[in-house]
Amino acid sequence: MSDNRLVNPLDNGRPTLVDNLIDGWELVVGLEVHVELATATKLFSASANRFGDEPNIHIDPVTLGLPGALPVLNRHAVELAMRIGLALDCTVQPSTFHRKNYFYPDMPKAYQISQYDQPINIDGHLDLPNGQRIGIERAHLEEDTGKSTHVGGPSGRIHGSSHSLIDFNRAGVPLVEIVSRPDMRTAEEARQYVTELRGILLAVGASDAKMEEGSMRCDVNVSVHKPGTMFGTRCEIKNVNSVRSLGRATEYEARRQIAMIEAGETVRQETRHWDENDGRTYTLRTKEDADDYRYFLEPDLVPLDPSPEWIQAVREALPMLPGARRTRLGAATGTAPDSEAVMVVVERGQDDYVLAVGHLGGDVARALVHVKEAYADQGAEPSVAAQDLALLTRMEVGGKLTATQAKAVLADIVEAGGGDAQAIAVAKGFEALDxxxxxxxxxxxxxxxxxxxxxxxxxxxxxxxxxxxxxxxxxxxxxxxxxxxxxxxxxxx
Amino acid sequence: MKVAKLARLDLDPDEIDRTTSQLAGMLEHFADMDALDLTDVVPMTQPYPLRNVFREDVVVEGLLRDEVLAEAPAAEDHRFRVPPILGLDL
Known part of the structure; x- marks a missing residue:
């Protein structure tokens, strides 16, 4: 890096890696992830928060924005929001709610209740499996909108439709919007961030985080610049519905912007829509200013100020998070925490099982490999007793079974849901050579x-x-x- | 004009003149307050000395769909029917 490099106030001090560049351009990615909270009811009313039911059966005066209806905050939604914030090492602070005013048929009040300048969680971070730290600017509470279905256009698209149908079951469902800092530099890092975030959300029980059902949704902010210069103008990509399309959309958008700049054009700040079938993004709208939303304090809600005792209780009840579990399993097995075996086994929740094999006198390193290979169909509590796998690994490291033989014996054990490795080895004629x-x-x-x-x-x-x-x-x-x-x-x- | 458009208000020229001067008066009033040194004043977000008003996360039956949809200007397939959305954009 040359000495006359411009100081970029946003660059997070990350050195540019040549391997990360696309045709000499550096990509900058920030993510806004919305997650629906796993509450029984909505954020401000007592209708059920349930996905996949008949349309418009979970509605009430607050959900429909009927005159005189008053919102009352769901205590459990606050608790889940704090779990998310604390798991991301955020500061939980006193917060308020604002009205974000705009007209759209899926939001009958003509405003969304959201947190604006005083969000509940600020200044956290998430560490990717490779150790790269991604800053979290905020994680705030807000309500979801209803669901629109566009009718009369080509393949259900908004463009060219004759009218739309609205289902308000989702309106008012509690959301936490998690806003990262623009700290990612590749599409792959964006994918890893979302995958890791999803693992954390599942671990703390805050959301079922199903991208395919829309309970976890990503908006991707993408810009490109030459290393050492200021960040470029960013575009926000919506409708990214899987980790795979997140990677594709980010990559596509970066290349679109690079092509524009290299052709002498200027990237406009705008919101774009990812089309999964076409594999490209389209202009949805030029970016609104925050002023256009005429934010003001929601007069029907009082400030939220969780007591230090409540925050501490939530913090203490947090389970061990995926990153810490990977570190623990990696250390116990002498394997890198971001190795495929450790990643896969922790994601399946089978790390406690592998460690139990070790406590029962088995070999944890062999157990890790076997569980990764043979337990893909098993959950966090495999049907095979840890004792059975412990015996198998002991025979293996004792030279009584080769790795190949051990694999064959384990296949039988897994299929039967348990078994004595010694007896199966004898039955298979696997007496190892002395x-x-x-x-x-x-x-x-x-x-x-x-x-x-x-x-x-x-x-x-x-x-x-x-x-x-x-x-x-x-x-x-x-x-x-x-x-x-x-x-x-x-x-x- | 922009404020009226954002709020979907249909104002005639007389009303635009009248509300513009009223708004200007309000902005002047805010400018007077801006001139005060308020560094030691805690912002008042609410006139009530209340915080942390919650409900428990328990489902209560809401409104009946058919009754609600019967009141809607248009309904189809158990849903509210609305004009095409892109035409509504600013």
Whole structure:
């Protein structure tokens, strides 16, 4: 980086990585993620918060914005919002509600009640599995809108429709909007952020966070700039409904902006709509100013000011979060916390099980590999007793079963929902070779592969493979590859 | 004009003149308050000394769909029918 680099007040001090650039342009991504809270009722009224029911059966005067109806805040929604904030290391502060005024048929009051300049949670962060820290600006409470269905246009699109139908079941459902700082630099980081955030939301029980059902929705802010210069003008992409389309939409939008700038055009700040089928974004509207929403304090609600005792109780009740669980499992198994095995097993909630195998005298590192490979269909509480897997891993590290044999035995155990590894190994004829018969096979391999042996003795590492392969073949796969290598090295002297 | 448009108010020229001067008067009043040194004054968000008014998260039956939709200007397929949305944009 050159010395005359412009100081960018937003760049989070992140050094530019050449590998992250697209044709010399650096991508800057910030995310606004809306999550529906797992409450029984709506944010300001007692109608049920339930997805997938018949239209317009969870409605009341507050939901419909009927004259004189008054909102009353749902205590549990506040608690879930605090869980999210504290899990993201935010400060929980006294907060207020505002009216955000705009006309749209899915919001009959003509305003949305949201938190504006005093949100409940501020200044947190989320650490990606690779350790990259992404700042969280705020995580505030607001109400969801109704759901519109556009009729009479091509394939249900808003463009060209003749009219729309509104279902208010979702109107008033509690949301927390989690706003990141513009700290991500690639589409992949954006994907990792959303995946990690989803894991945290599920862990704290704040939301079912199903992107396909809309209980977790992402708006992506994308801009591009040359490294060392100020950030570019950003566009906000809406309608991103899966982690996969998040990656695609971000990538598409970055390339669109790069092409515009390189063609001498200017990127306009606007809201764009991601079309999953076409794989592109369209202008939805040019960006409103905050002034256009004429925010003012909601006169029908009083300030929210959770007591320190309440905040502390929520903090203490938080479960161990995915990041900490990965660190714990990685340390116990001698594996990197962002390795595939650790990521997969923690995501399935099977890390406690792997650790239990260790406490029962099994080998945790082998248990981690086996659980990752063989327990994809099992939940957080596998049907196989940890004791059974502990025995299997003991036999494996004790040289009584090869890795291949252990896998075969485990497949039987998993299918039966449990079983004695010792008995299954015997039934399969998997009595591992004792050292003397293995040594005989190694000697035989040396004799039959004199050429490879002399190369191996001369220090050619590649020749090892041929010798080990010969022993595996003559033992019909019963030999332990590591033991064979050790014997060959010992004989080489 | 813009305020009227944002609030979907249909004003005739006389009304626009009248409300514009009224709004200007209000803005002048706010400007007078802006001139005061209020650094030590805690903002009053509510006239009532209340905070933390909650309800418990318990479902109560609301309104009946058919009765509500019967009152709507138009309904279709158990939903409220509204004009095309893009035409409503500013």
């Amino acid at each position: 050292t003397s018969s293995l040594e005989a096979l190694v000697d035989q391999a040396i004799a039959e592969n004199a050429d490879a042996w002399s190369k191996f003795q001369a220090g050619e590492g590649k020749a090892l493979g041929a010798l080990v392969g010969a022993v595996m073949k003559s033992s019909q796969g019963k030999a332990d590859g590591k033991l064979v290598t050790a014997l060959l090295n010992a004989k080489k002297g």
